[in-house]
Amino acid sequence: xxxxxxxxxxxxxxxxxxxxxxxxxxxxxxxxxxxxxxxxxxxxxxxxxxxxxxxxxxxxxxxxxxxxxxxxxxxxxxxxxxxxxxxxxxxxxxxxxxxxxxxxxxxxxxxxxxxxxxx
Amino acid sequence: xxxxxxxxxxxxxxxxxxxxxxxxxxxxxxxxxxxxxxxxxxxxxxxxxxxxxxxxxxxxxxxxxxxxxxxxxxxxxxxxxxxxxxxxxxxxxxxxxxxxxxxxxxxxxxxxxxxxxxxxxxxxxxxxxxxxxxxxxxxxxxxxxxxxx
Numbered sequence: 001x002x003x004x005x006x007x008x009x010x011x012x013x014x015x016x017x018x019x020x021x022x023x024x025x026x027x028x029x030x031x032x033x034x035x036x037x038x039x040x041x042x043x044x045x046x047x048x049x050x051x052x053x054x055x056x057x058x059x060x061x062x063x064x065x066x067x068x069x070x071x072x073x074x075x076x077x078x079x080x081x082x083x084x085x086x087x088x089x090x091x092x093x094x095x096x097x098x099x100x101x102x103x104x105x106x107x108x109x110x111x112x113x114x115x116x117x118x119x
Numbered sequence: 120x121x122x123x124x125x126x127x128x129x130x131x132x133x134x135x136x137x138x139x140x141x142x143x144x145x146x147x148x149x150x151x152x153x154x155x156x157x158x159x160x161x162x163x164x165x166x167x168x169x170x171x172x173x174x175x176x177x178x179x180x181x182x183x184x185x186x187x188x189x190x191x192x193x194x195x196x197x198x199x200x201x202x203x204x205x206x207x208x209x210x211x212x213x214x215x216x217x218x219x220x221x222x223x224x225x226x227x228x229x230x231x232x233x234x235x236x237x238x239x240x241x242x243x244x245x246x247x248x249x250x251x252x253x254x255x256x257x258x259x260x261x262x263x264x265x266x267x268x
Contacts, residue, residue, distance in 0.1 A: 027171050029139040029179075060164070062171050063236055067229030074227065091164050094265050098239045099232050100221040 007035050010042065016050045016118055017042055018111065026061040036068040040075065049081035050118050054111050056087040066101060073105065082106075084114040129193035129204075137182035137190055137207070142174045145192040149203060152196050158259065165240035165265070166201060166257050172233035173205040173253050181207025181251055200242075202256040211249030239265035 009020040019039060026032060043049045053069075055061075069085075076083045086108045088096070096102040108114035131152065133145050149170060153163050174190065182188040188208040195202045220231040238244045242258040257263070 028142075029175065060167060060171075062168065062175065063230070063232035064175060066232055070227055070229045091161065095168075095236065098265050099235065100226060104226055 006038060007031060008038050013115065014118075016052055016115055017046070018052045018054065018115075020054045020056060021058050024057055024059045026058055026065040028062075029064060032062070032064045032068050035065075036071060039068075039072050043072065043075050043079065043081070046079075046081070048079055049076050049083075051076060051081065052084045052086060052111060052114050052118075054087045054114075055085065055089065055092060056111070058089065058092060061092055061095065063099075066095070066099060069105070070101075082118055084108060084117060086111045086114040130196050132191075132193045135190045135192060136186055137178050137184060137188040138186050139178060139184075142178065142190070145174065145190075145205075146170050149194050149201070152194070153201060156196060156198055158201075162257060162259060162262065165262060166203070169237040169241045169244075169255055169257070170203055170205075172237050173203070173255065176233050176253075177205050177207035177209075177251075180212070181209035183209070199259045200256060202254060204252060204254045206252035209251045211251035213250060214246045236265075239263050 007022050009022060011018045019042070021035070023031060026035065043051065073083050083106065085105050087110060088107060093102070096105070096107065106117065108117060131148055133148070135141050135145060146167060150163055150167060153166060177190045178184060182190065191206040193204045214234060217234055218225050218231060220226070220228065220235055225231065237255060240263045241255045242261050242263055243256040245254045246252070247254060
């Protein structure tokens with residue numbers, strides 16, 4: 001799934017699409033747009049998507065990246081799917097807390113815990 | 120500038136084209152200055168985030184992504200503080216008119232969180248009328264509420 005220009009690593013595990021970011025910084029508009037499009041294609045390809053996004057490699061993200069995550073969440077909800085976030089660095093998790101998006105998203109400490117949580 | 124007007128001349132200054140691929144030099148130069156002054160990881164995280172958000176606002180909302188417009192970035196550094204000023208060529212705005220992005224009716228909107236993050240991670244954030252210039256300061260001894268938690 002990972003192509004030369006892809007910004008994501010994608011793997012399938014127990015019917016769950018697991019996504020990791022290649023970039024350590026998810027900040028600039030063009031990069032975020034590209035990530036949103038790639039994840040959008042993954043969602044479109046499944047009738048009822050079950051998606052795990054791991055932030056294991058991510059050091060920085062911006063409010064624009066949060067916006068893309070919200071769009072992804074809405075898209076998955078519209079298909080009655082499930083989204084989980086995991087492996088978020090404490091500094092980045094603080095961004096989710098400040099914006100109260102930790103209440104909107106289902107966030108797990110590790111990818112393992114997130115995978116176990118899927119219905 | 121960090122303590123009022125004690126340093127009227129900025130330590131660094133750039134005029135950047137209003138393109139998303141043209142803004143990196145400001146962030147890079149400010150961060151390398153903070154690294155030189157031994158600002159710790161949480162300080163650099165806060166300043167980077169706030170600078171990124173302010174530049175994105177200047178690019179998208181202030182300059183409407185018009186590549187013929189510029190974004191003027193100036194910064195002042197002291198051993199314990201950094202002040203960054205980012206000015207666009209737009210008409211400005213009233214920051215008090217920006218809706219609370221954490222309100223229930225706004226929580227699922229994909230935009231509108233940048234100013235909240237700037238205020239959370241920096242010690243001071245001031246919009247200079249008519250609102251097309253933001254001045255923000257990070258002080259090591261009194262960082263923003265998020266940066267100190």
